[in-house]
Amino acid sequence: MSEAKAGQPRIRVRDLVKSYNRLTVLKGIDLDAEEGSVVTLIGSSGSGKSTLLRCLNLLEIPDSGDIAIDGETLHFDGRKRAGGVDPRQIRRVRSSLGMVFQNFALWSHMTILENVIAAPVHVLGVPREQAVERAHALLRRVGIGDKHACFPVQLSGGQQQRAAIARALAIEPKALLFDEPTSALDPELVSEVLRVIRDLAEGGITMVLVTHELRFAREVSSRVIFLHQGVIGETGPPDQVLRDPQTEACRRFVRSEFGTRMSSVEE
Amino acid sequence: MSFNLDVFLTPLFSLVFMKAALITVALAVAAHAGAILISVPMALGLNSGRRLIRAMIRVYVGVFRAIPTLLWMLFFWNAMPQFSPIFRESWYTPFMAAWIALVVNEAAYQVEINRAALNAVDRAQIQAATAFGFHPLQIFRLVTLPQAARIALPPTVNEFITLLKATSLASVISLQELMTVTNQAVATTFQFQEYYAVAALYYLVIVTVLTLFQSRLERRFDWTTERKAGRGLMRLLGGRAR
Known part of the structure; x- marks a missing residue:
């Protein structure tokens, strides 16, 4: 940033x-x-x-x-x-810019952790280990640190939206x-x-x-x-x-x- | 005439029949792989805005679905050598001719499955990937393709089973697959029951194994129910997600 x-x-x-x-x-x-x-x-x-x-x-x-x-x-x-x-x-x-959508729009075939590291790894080129470490910290910050291995469908709407916020934060955005x-x-x-x-x-x-x-x-x-x-x-x-x-x-x-x-x- | 168990068991475990079964499976796998490979770009073309491309693909699908697979087999084996000397050379075996006939034929069916699967992928998830700055090719590889593949899996396996049985048509161009070998055995022995039973059992076993494989695959790549899965596919497609 x-x-x-x-x-x-x-x-x-x-x-x-x-x-x-x-x-x-x-x-x-x-x-x-x-x-x-x-x-x-x-x-x-x-x-x-x-x-x-x-x-x-x-x-x-x-x-x-x-x-x-x-x-x-x-x-x-x-x-x-x-x-x-x-x-x-x-x-x-x-x-x-980190975007959070009305309908969450998490990638349903990826786990929550995979969702959070996808953009840092594939778009920004952040090393995987670093992205994973950061993702765990972000998921803890939004209160779903224990859900990293779940698929989006396994979470409630509120948890999905918090995961989506973690995903948006993972790119270290200039704005959300x-x-x-x-x-x-x-x-x-x-x-x-x-x-x-x-x-x-x-x-x-x-x-x-x-x-x-x-x-x-x-x-x-x-x-x-x-x-x-x-x-x-x-x-x-x-x-x-x-x-x-x-x-x-x-x-x-x-x-x-x-x-x-x-x-x-x-x- | 009663069923002779020896006449049944001997070919069942014979090298000739095993090799024929292998050719059957190899032809079906190679043909379906080729068909999927050319039908994915065709499906993308059908979904694209270009009217000319869409029209060309529609014509292709129409033509290849209308004409029987058997005719395509005969055409590619018998008629192609008349078009060009390339098809008179030694590489052009019955296997090649059958493969081409099945690929072009199967692609016409597979393209509709692919198109429907691609259309069924959640637009919001594609948009989310766009919003995070993914390149369009990355979006296809990381989001669209894995999700479409999961949707397309059951009808695709269905197609494969049909295709596997359609390889028996290659007996008319003397490819040494299961049906040809069976016919040849019957022609010399007249032991219809036993040899037909052998062929039937081979097909039955192959398709049953395949069906079991399908349901395992479907469970493995199921991210719509509460089960931990999906990683296999990511690895398969190079997503390398953990």
Whole structure:
């Protein structure tokens, strides 16, 4: 992991545009995630928050705009193949960001340990012994140190998601990207995953988080971005955006979310 | 006429029949290996966006599935030498002709199995590998192929059993496999019951052993139930995961 260059955020996005066919999903987004900060993206479905997250590690190639990860800038021109960016550079950016998916997406034919060491060994070229040692430490850190020999199917949803977080941490990412990490979980399993995410946030890992858990967002976020119809509707500290929204759209969203979703971390 | 046990047992343990059984198994294994080798790229082609490639593979499958294997055997053995002198040379044995006929024929069936298996692999897991920066070839080798292979295993073994029995068609081009040897013995002795029973027993044993092997393999590579397995496949495919 390289040190962030002074004065540069870990992730900097400028004027990002993404459309599918004729539908423009992101209409010029700016985003900065400083080192050690937690940026939370909220918004109703179709607001573009997941698309924005997927653009960050280039699972979606933006039409135009700039994405800089730790100072390495990618400029996109959607008229060209792969946005005019070298596939090797795309893979390098991807391997520097740890992604956690809504549905875990662990590799079902690999044990938990194999899942965690796969990217370090095959993508980053870390020696196997070193990767294994580190993987065991990470699995202990997320509380499933004894599950390393299990296959994903043998674990509960909460355990699988924690394994997925360990997998994302194993590449020593410059930032972690969470795409609704608790949305597929049974309510009683949500808190164990949120606790791990909170520990990581307090440990100073840079994060971009897409979530509907607004109470949790208020607790861990450095900044909340409310996306509305492909643009940033509102942004600011969590207490401001979530308690005292300035725009009508955000106010309506926050009210409806707090009304329907009560689950959060216990304590 | 009663069943003569001696006439049954003598060929059963004879070198001639054992060698014939070996040729049968060798032909089936070599043909299926060849068929899988060319049908995997064909399956990938069918899944690709290129319309021309898809159309070409569709035509191939259509042609080779429509025409009987027996005709292909006769064609490759009798007609190919008329096309080119290459097929008049000594390397072009009945085994080679039968092998080519079975490969091109079997590939047409195997391609559908492969295509279905490749399509059944969880897209989210492929996307996860993409998100971690794996090269597309690594994704294929480490994620897609092992999972597709597991899905394709039962129907593939099924195909192999059919293929094993189809090798008996090579008796028309005088390849010295089980059926040919049986026919030759019957033609001189007229001991139909005994020699047919020998051939039947050989096929039965081969397929039974194969079926047992299949269920062992399926258990071994089962990562969808709570059993510790899967490592064998990773090693097999060079994944070297521990």
